[in-house]
Amino acid sequence: MTASRAMQGSGKVRPGTRQKVVDAAQRLDYIPNLAAGTLATNASHLVAVILPNLSNSIFADTLQSISDSLRDSGYQLLVGYSDNSPQIEESLVRTFLSRRADAIVLTGHMHSEHTNALLKNADIPIVEMWSVSEEPLGACVGISNFDAAYSMTDYLCRKGHKSIAFIGGLLENNDRTQSRLHGYRAALKDHALPVDEQLIRDVPFEFEDGSLAMRELLAVGRKIDAVFAASDILALGALLECNRQELSVPGDIAVAGFDDERLASLIKPSLTTIGVPRSAIGSKVADIVLSTLRGEPVEERVFDMGFSLVERESA
Amino acid sequence: MTASRAMQGSGKVRPGTRQKVVDAAQRLDYIPNLAAGTLATNASHLVAVILPNLSNSIFADTLQSISDSLRDSGYQLLVGYSDNSPQIEESLVRTFLSRRADAIVLTGHMHSEHTNALLKNADIPIVEMWSVSEEPLGACVGISNFDAAYSMTDYLCRKGHKSIAFIGGLLENNDRTQSRLHGYRAALKDHALPVDEQLIRDVPFEFEDGSLAMRELLAVGRKIDAVFAASDILALGALLECNRQELSVPGDIAVAGFDDERLASLIKPSLTTIGVPRSAIGSKVADIVLSTLRGEPVEERVFDMGFSLVERESA
DNA sequence: AGCAAAAATGGTACCGGTATCATTTTTTTG
DNA sequence: CAAAAAAATGATACCGGTACCATTTTTGCT
Incomplete structure (x- = not known):
């Protein structure tokens, strides 16, 4: 128990003791088992993201920006591609819930009925991105x-x-x-x-x-x-x-x-x-996820990040 | 125990019994806890992939193709971006090992000393991609x-x-x-x-x-x-x-x-x-990972996927 | 039907962490 | 210096699956 406290830094351990533990861990090439931690705490430090695909670089930008914003908080990205299929999306959501993802981020707000039910019952932050919607499942970040x-x-x-x-x-x-x-x-x-x-x-x-x-x-x-x-x-x-x-x-x-x-x-x-503010969408998504996980209630639910009409030569 | 066998399909369970279990699961909105499974079996059904970034669309293509090839086998993607930093890469590898990823895919073969040690000790498939190398850590798929x-x-x-x-x-x-x-x-x-x-x-x-x-x-x-x-x-x-x-x-x-x-x-x-055959690299990587995990020994270690010189107008 | 073999089912321990509470050690205070 | 308070440490149970082996049920055969 003391070792556990020493390793994850939170609990009260005397500096000397902590040092002993850390040294031993080093010496033994100790690799913690996050699966055990997840099982015990019901928190995985995983944020699941569902995108239609990656060949479209716009989603890659958003994903990159989510990843960047999440890095320092010790969360990892679990990524799934739905290929625009609600069925695939549903099965992704199912596995992500099984993995006890701490939050789920989806693209758009068209989901299968089952998916909606699963997400509503899941007691974790849900963020839909890219389109604003009047009635998001959880929060929602995008443009009109x-x-x-x-x-x-x-x-x-x-x-x-x-x-x-x-x-x-x-x-x-x-x-x-x-x-x-x-x-x-x-x-x-x-x-x-x-x-x-x-x-x-x-x-x-x-x-x-x-x-x-x-x-x-x-x-x-x-x-x-x-x-x-x-x-x-x-x-x-x-x-x-x-x-x-x-x-x-x-x-x-x-x-x-x-x-x-x-x-x-x-x-x-x-x-x-x-x-379209692709990166801004991503970092806003990450913000919302992190705040919610930290227990800070997010006041708004719908974030319209705005678009711009870029006038160039073709029209 | 019978329920466990019925759910994961593998063991011997009479069809009637299995049906009862499946029905009950449905009725109770049962969501399995993969963390428990991972803890028990030491297998996570996660394939970890480390890329320098995603803004470069070439990596997005490879990632997409890995994802596509993995989908049907029930593996999920754990994605990390190293931003070309060996330190970040090392910390990613560390977490991925903590999560008991079933395989780790990296970009390139320049890693920190620690990373190399960690990967060598890890008893899982390691695949380096994008560059061929004479002495890959595990397997290696790319071009010269x-x-x-x-x-x-x-x-x-x-x-x-x-x-x-x-x-x-x-x-x-x-x-x-x-x-x-x-x-x-x-x-x-x-x-x-x-x-x-x-x-x-x-x-x-x-x-x-x-x-x-x-x-x-x-x-x-x-x-x-x-x-x-x-x-x-x-x-x-x-x-x-x-x-x-x-x-x-x-x-x-x-x-x-x-x-x-x-x-x-x-x-x-x-x-x-x-x-560069970006997608081919991705699917080859997935192939190798899957074969190795299935226990089929992969005969070769280095796969040169070849390049082509595309002559156009600029030169 | 009766028995052996095979198949299905179930009991228990275990994976490796953490929460909780009890105990021990240290620090503070009179 | 002793007693009280505070801090650190430790014992135990538990999270929810699966492995292993024991037990029960079913099947096949004479």
């Missing part, structure tokens, strides 16, 4: 994807575009792209522009899919003077397809993206897009 | 950074370049960039070209650092006709700086990168670079 998409569409309208297409990424099970689509529709409506369902494309999140969607849009035969893609990757794909078809951007077609990935500013023409 | 850099430098020489600069990223504690620098030196030597230390720059891995390095190189006053950067991000920074200084690429200066990130093919001029 609706407002951001509305702003961008509004911006395109004000620039005089009349026929604006939308390329969404995996709308099913993805509240972020869904909200963006809603924002797009709402803005068109407010500008008294018709919503042409033919100009709305739902494709996966890869670069090539952006090109494909663009090709399909051009094949529809309508006159299109702008394209708003729900992610920079898709926008880039679209942009490249325009190049191939010798359409000038933004002359013939304006192209706008979402996320402000690094490459958005590097390509020609540089991409007009929505800037 | 030396050969790749040699090839690229050789390629530049054959194109007639006489004065080739090198931009490295954080050479200290990074065997990948170090080997690349060695490859560069060796190739120059074989082409009987002098190595000008003034033309070798060591900067952090960020985009802006590439521009900075380029600016410094141009300020040196030597005639430079090619630049080889140890990563695409740096190469891009350099390329942009050339744009700003109105130097044509590859006309005035050729620029080559390393990694073949997605944006390498998207910018103008597209970037000549070294293609």
